[in-house]
Amino acid sequence: MKARRSTSGLPRAGGEAPQERRNPLGNATGRRSRVRSWPAADSRRRTAAKERAELLALRQGMRYRRMFVALLGVIIAVSAVVVLLGTVGLFSETRSRPLTPDEQNQYKQEEIARRWQAWPATGVFPEEVKYLGLDRAQQYARRVGIAPETDCAKAADASVAGVLQSHGCVTMLRATYMDQTASFVFTVGVAVLKDEASRISAGEELTQDDRVGVLPVAFPGTVSERFGPDQRQRTGWVGAGPYLVFSTGGYADGRTRAAIPPEEILHSELWPAAKSIGNQIAYFLADPPKVPPCTQGNVC
Known part of the structure; x- marks a missing residue:
């Protein structure tokens, strides 16, 4: 009769050799495992x-920081x-410094060129203008009126207007005067050119024909109305800066040029007075201004 196997796996009786103990997976517990057992890393190694990883990261961060600081320093230095x-x-x-001769000349030209706009109309055409009368006596022509600013083509004879327009005439300013005795009337016209070279x-190119020039301006109710x-x-002109200053004169009684016989001589005071008035206005416009010695005034 065979002995029963006890629940513990050991024979109950007899000399039978004990059977190998098996684990739940079915392998014998007494057989050596084929998987090599590695010793676990201890806390010191970890x-x-x-620490080595942290030190490496710290050194790398310090290198980046030094590179950034160096680059920032270069940028700041260059800036x-x-x-x-x-x-x-x-x-x-x-900074204030002395003006060169070229700068002084440019200052004068620019100052003169803007006077026709910077000055009031009464500054361009004063109320009274001196002229020399008979026996070189100093007399005064009185302004009758100032005409509105107009296009150059509308204020001069066709031949003169064509020349002015071809050279860039900007505008024409006109005023009428009478002599001290109210026997003569004169119209002065200021043609504004782009610059002195254009003038x-x-x-x-202007003709020397004394029959053409600026067109007169008459003011009704005054000595100039006719x-x-x-x-x-007669007519004439004179150049000053960027301006051509025209002048023309006639009798206040309305006599035409054609009505005067060739043998009759013009009044000796008429044309000298007309020229003198035109020259005076040209002088006012082109009178050289006082130039400051320095770029910022009188102190260098």
């Missing part, structure tokens, strides 16, 4: 590895140099 050079350049450009070129193109006895 700590050392962690400082640029700002310094700009400041020095600005100071050298804006010189236009003057070289002064028109036919009443002009």
